[in-house]
Amino acid sequence: MAKFVDNYSDLKELGIDCEECDDSLTEAFGRAADHLKILLPNVDNQTLLTLYGYYKQGSEGVCSIPKPSWYDMRAKSKWEAWRKLGDMSQVEAKKLYIETIKKLDSSFDDTVSPSTPKEQWVKVSSMPDERNIAESDKTLVDYIKEGNVTEVKGCLKSPDVSALVNETDEEGLAPIHWAADSGFVKVLEVLIGAGADVNLKDSDGQTALHYASSCGQAECVKCLLRHGAQVDVTDNEGCTAASVASDESIKELLNTF
Incomplete structure (x- = not known):
């Protein structure tokens, strides 16, 4: 299974792009959401997940979507962050969201409208791969995750490596799944040129098209x-x-095809 995708969510899903509000708490909720984009470089992934859960609970109520049953750790983590809030009221969730932002930045004043413009669809950085792999130990998949086209081509020159282009790894993914998951089109083209099956299924029956579609890799x-x-x-x-x-x-x- 994939260890990470590109991130836990877009800023929009964290509440950064909140609509105009009609009551004081919701207005403060929106201001806190807008303020988060300023703090992002210093916010860890777990806190982002917590904020995601509060935002979804505060804006939509109790989690009403089914648990993701496939590879996407991002989707599962987001679902769990929301689902674990149970029957918490939307009011309480909004308050906790605001309190969390205040803990991150004690200078944040939720009664003052933000001076910075809103942004849409800005990506939070990817979850880091905490392994410290020496260059000499990197594999084809490592280079695919990096989007390193030159090294991917170099690896595929080896008959032993190219023979594995349609083989799945211990996580049930083939190289083409990793490329689609990571969003590296040039790498994807190289793999397909090397004989990667575009309709190859992973251990959960998903093709690279499932991965690219789920991860928003248009x-x-x-x-x-x-x-x-x-x-x-x-x-x-x-x-x-x-x-x-x-x-x-x-x-x-997809529906046009």
């Missing part, structure tokens, strides 16, 4: 479709790439 989706990826392939849970797509634009793209 350019990878387009690349895979150009190379014959089948949109009607279902995984072990009966899900197509369109049904796990992260946003409507990708769903629309």
Whole structure:
């Protein structure tokens, strides 16, 4: 299973892009959400998950979506952060969100409108891979995760490595799944040119198109479709790439094929 994708969520999902509000608590909630983008470089992943849970509970109420049953640790972690809040009221969740922002920055004043403009769809940085791998020990997959096209090409020159282009690793993923997951189109093109099967399934029955769609990698989706990826392939849970797509634009793209 994939250890990480690109991040836990977009800023929008953390509440950074909150709509105009109609009561004082919700207004403060929105201001706290706007303030988070200033703090992001110094906020750890666990705190971002906590904020995500509070934001979803505060804006939508009790978690009403099914638990993700496949590889995506990001989706599972986000679901768990929301789900564990149980029946907490939206009011309480909003208060906790605001309190968490105040703990992160004691100078934050939730009664003052932010002076910085709102941003949309800005990405939080990826969860770091905490392994410290020596260059000499890196594998094809390590270079794929880095988006290192030159080294990927170099690895594939070895017959032993190229023979594994359609083999899954201990996490149930093949190189093409890692490339689609990471969003590196050029790497994806290299793998396909080396014989990677665009419709190869991982251990959960998902193709690279499932990965690219779920992770919001639109350019990878387009690349895979150009190379014959089948949109009607279902995984072990009966899900197509369109049904796990992260946003409507990708769903629309898939539904045109």
